[in-house]
Amino acid sequence: MLRCPDIPSLSVFRNAVYSVVQAIPKGRVMSYGQIAELVDAPSHARLVGHVLSGAPAIYPCHRVVNSVGRTVPGWPEQRSLLEKEGVEFKANGHVDMKKYRWLPDF
DNA sequence: AAGTTGACTTAAA
């Protein structure tokens, strides 16, 4: 059914990603790599992106950026969505990850 | 089946 060695089930993985994204508080952001770790698939940052690309719009996927705070290629509105929530961008057009990266605590 | 792509990451130059 699934030809991926280390992902038991893509649907489970997808659900896990959705849950995490849904849990990101307003005004904070997370990176793909962070999410991958949280769902216990540390080497699958890219797959997280793939999943989000097909995610229903009900999830706040605009709160997910890459590790340097870059917004999604081909989605310029993401910036204004984040700014509306209070997320500041640096002069180079990157999110100030230092301040706005959300670190879920256990 | 083999090669390419990508909403990635880290490191180095």
Place this chain on the structure above:
DNA sequence: ATTTAAGCCAACT
């Protein structure tokens, strides 16, 4: 700041 390079791995050609 930018570019290059390598590692990564499921999805897609």
